[in-house]
Amino acid sequence: MNKKRIGVYVCHCGTNIAGVVDVENVAKWALEELGEEGVVVSKDNKFMCSSVGQELIQTDIEEQGLNRVVVAACSPHLHEKTFRTASERAGLNPYLCEMASIREQVSWVHTDKAIATQKAKAMVAGAVRRVAQHEPLEPIHVPINEATLVVGGGIAGIQAALEIANAGHPVYLVEREPSIGGHMAQFDKTFPTLDCAACILTPRMSEVGMHPKIDLMTWSEVENVDGYVGNFNVRIRKKSRFINLADCNGCGICEQKCPVKIVDKNFEAGIGYRKAIYRPFDQAIPNYPVLDQPNCTYFIKGTCKACEKFCPTGAINFEKEDELVNVEVGNIILATGYDLYDTKKIPQYGFGRLPNVFSSLEFERMCNAAGPTSGEIVLRDGVTKPKSVGIVHCAGSRDLNHNNYCSSICCMQSLKFAHLVHERTGATIYNFYIDMRTPGKDYDEFYQRVLEEKTFFIRGKVSEISDAARNEEEEGKLVVQVEDTLLGEQRRIPLDMVILSAALVPKADSGDVAKQFGISCSSNGWFSEKHPKLDPISTMTEGIFIAGCATGPKDIPASVSQGSAAAARVISYIETGVLALEPIRATVSEENCSGCRICNDLCPYNAIVFHDETMVSEINHALCQGCGTCVAACPAGAISGTGFSNEQILAQVKGLLMLDFAEPELEKVP
């Protein structure tokens, strides 16, 4: 084995590091004391990440024949790639370059110069010893299947599917409900432009329905996901609609003739009705109805078949069963959306007990011209127009008893409600808010407009909504008890109608979905991004992307942007054809494996397979994400982890412990 020739480069980072750490001293010490470890070059530079700094490394690799590089500078999360690329340019394998984070972990968090310098030296020693154990690595290449699976047919999923399909690549769009459209299809208007939601959404929906590259599977659910980036195998259950789709022309006669009327808790948010055979709304895509088996008279009593009798094309098929489809895709985009917080969980607001307290989605349906009241804003009795309306922001948001986060859309949604009530009823309107949050384009202008419409804004969290009148004025009304924090007094406001702007919460089964696709959730239940700022649409699992409200509350423009962004990433993967993965992977040595299978159950990605014939385990490198749990667990030490091997970590620990504490300096750096 050839001799280690290690170059150490200590960065000043202007005064960021040099202000606390004696950088020259560290560099000098490394050359003098770590010579035995293989250090042959040790230098300091004002900015190692500058082109001058990078060239310094390159020149030394070329001229001094360095075969390992240590850069003591900032966190590897910032510049590891920079220095690895610089090493690679000089012909050194990029994985033979290691960083010591003496800025984030030393100069920025410590003040005593002598001790900080000592710690920086120890960290350099750790990195030098570690890098000596490094082996050249090559990225793992996996081919990418051209097809993509998009889960969720709301606006984010629609956008993602269209972007990919328009680039010429096949897409499978899976939606659980009978139609795509998601929550946006339920809305009447969208803020702040007051565009009609259906008018802007339905063209997109029909584009999806007709797109030759999109295979739309509604009333379907993903049952199983196998495989890894580039090569997923997904089993989808197409639930039976009890309709022969080839024969159905979507005339809707079955729906008219069906004698069963059911409260539609889903699309109509519980304030409207649908039949047992139905399309959720007129512009549904696809336009085929769904037979609701648990509520169908034929399935309950064995007679009826009115739909079959009147169907002009004979498309009804009571024997039709669920269909299982297997698809192979290279990437998956999850755009599974959100649920509305159940405001019954806030008992003091009286939803479900006081008839004229409405949830935001109920109000959306009520406003909608295609909704149960044809767009009339009326009380629960269905006829009386309210003369006074209260809108409660943050119902279940920003509340430690419910959800501690801001649901982001409720302020604007409440302003939209205020405008619609004003426009359609002329009622007096009160908005009860904690803080007004209007950070989007034209959002605050809309707030100004609503202010000019003489809506009252009361800054305070509503403590109770009740029907207990204390005087004549409150008789027969809903009374909102609130502390007006601007006036500094308690107020009781009698109103005809109250709308609760409920919080957005993760889908009830988001935890199961996350598990199915092998991604993680935050403590609130939203899907976790790879990086909250720099990679908000990727997940930790390669090839699985997230878009829209599945990652947290978002308005429509943000959901659309994320749909496009996820699509762009997928398209770039498809166009490349082959993906290079970080080679941080675990490998089983066949010779040393005793076949105990301890590792088999530890892997959350099912990357470890056991071969019965040879009685050894093997790790699939495309599935393995490199966490290293199996490496640590193997009792035979048969599993090694590239990039983070036992030898590397132990060598680093030894290096870190090389130096004891320095005598503290009397003079502290301010």
Added chain:
Amino acid sequence: MTKPFEPMIIGFTCNWCSYRAADLAGTSRKKYPPNIRLVRMMCSGRLDPVFVLEAFSGGADGVMITGCHPGECHYIEQNFKALRRVLLLKRTIEPLGINPQRLKLVWASASEGNLFAKEVETFIGEVRDLGPLNWQKRAMRNDLRLVESLPEEVPV
């Protein structure tokens, strides 16, 4: 006057949460005592008990393991495996003459720079109170005889 005892702590941090929390503590210039030196791992589940023992025998007075909060692991659930190992390890090191309080597991997400700094500071204080470990020296002094005879370090 003798030099006051300053403990040496080795920290094993998860690449995705606590290593980034340490980054954030740095970026936000949050000060904590310099007694800790960090090792990055891809996941707290990578923690091989040998790493901890090697750190103690190499001169560390305390070992801190930091991972993502339960349910937030970037590898889905591997931090629970770290938790299991740490609990077992605490029982293992006790008969070896190491106070289990010298080993600590902390959950810190990438956004919890302040928490990370605070936990480090607390742990350094705890280990400072326990005094120097000198595990290897004590073991040598005892001529590697049965570990029961190891002096001091009786857990409370």
